[in-house]
Amino acid sequence: TQLLEQSPQFLSIQEGENLTVYCNSSSVFSSLQWYRQEPGEGPVLLVTVVTGGEVKKLKRLTFQFGDARKDSSLHITAAQPGDTGLYLCAGEMTDKLIFGTGTRLQVFP
Amino acid sequence: GAVVSQHPSWVICKSGTSVKIECRSLDFQATTMFWYRQFPKQSLMLMATSNEGSKATYEQGVEKDKFLINHASLTLSTLTVTSAHPEDSSFYICSAAGQGGNEQYFGPGTRLTVT
Numbered sequence: 001t002q003l004l005e006q007s008p009q010f011l012s013i014q015e016g017e018n019l020t021v022y023c024n025s026s027s028v029f030s031s032l033q034w035y036r037q038e039p040g041e042g043p044v045l046l047v048t049v050v051t052g053g054e055v056k057k058l059k060r061l062t063f064q065f066g067d068a069r070k071d072s073s074l075h076i077t078a079a080q081p082g083d084t085g086l087y088l089c090a091g092e093m094t095d096k097l098i099f100g101t102g103t104r105l106q107v108f109p
Numbered sequence: 110g111a112v113v114s115q116h117p118s119w120v121i122c123k124s125g126t127s128v129k130i131e132c133r134s135l136d137f138q139a140t141t142m143f144w145y146r147q148f149p150k151q152s153l154m155l156m157a158t159s160n161e162g163s164k165a166t167y168e169q170g171v172e173k174d175k176f177l178i179n180h181a182s183l184t185l186s187t188l189t190v191t192s193a194h195p196e197d198s199s200f201y202i203c204s205a206a207g208q209g210g211n212e213q214y215f216g217p218g219t220r221l222t223v224t
Contacts, residue, residue: 045215
């Protein structure tokens with residue numbers, strides 16, 4: 001059973017478009033992290049959100065943690081080809097990370 | 110930032126043989142290391158958690174006798190896939206966390222192909 005469901009699974013867009021990726025669960029997490037992974041490499045941490053309702057911005061990326069700490073979203077403004085990759089959310093639970101199902105993003109020039 | 114390395118980066122082995130994968134924290138002491146497996150086009154699945162000097166804790170469904178984990182020092186953990194079979198072919202990723210730290214630092218992964 002996958003605790004963290006991401007949507008959409010795949011996203012193919014043109015450069016300059018905006019997009020939102022969702023990460024949903026019925027479980028409460030002490031923190032939630034977002035990673036980006038390129039093919040053949042390990043995941044790279046983008047952000048950690050800890051407080052319910054927290055919003056963090058990283059250049060064109062905006063991350064939000066749900067009030068109940070069960071869900072999160074990642075919004076990318078004006079996507080660029082360099083944003084292409086696999087985006088993974090991961091919830092921290094009892095000192096372990098539970099990874100989401102993943103969203104594969106492709107941005108065409 | 111904290112750096113974690115894995116060796117080898119890729120390995121091909123014959124069915125029935127054993128393969129050892131190393132995970133090293135290069136610039137910090139890792140009290141806890143984690144091993145994940147990632148099948149093509151899928152997410153990371155936690156296999157086991159190892160603390161330095163103690164036995165690893167395996168996730169449900171992961172055979173501890175098949176995936177041997179050793180965390181003998183604060184900078185090195187090894188995963189040995191014993192009697193490998195083609196279905197063990199996967200991308201194996203380790204991560205390391207320092208004492209008192211919640212953040213995990215991920216290695217670059219090891220691609221295992223069993224023929």
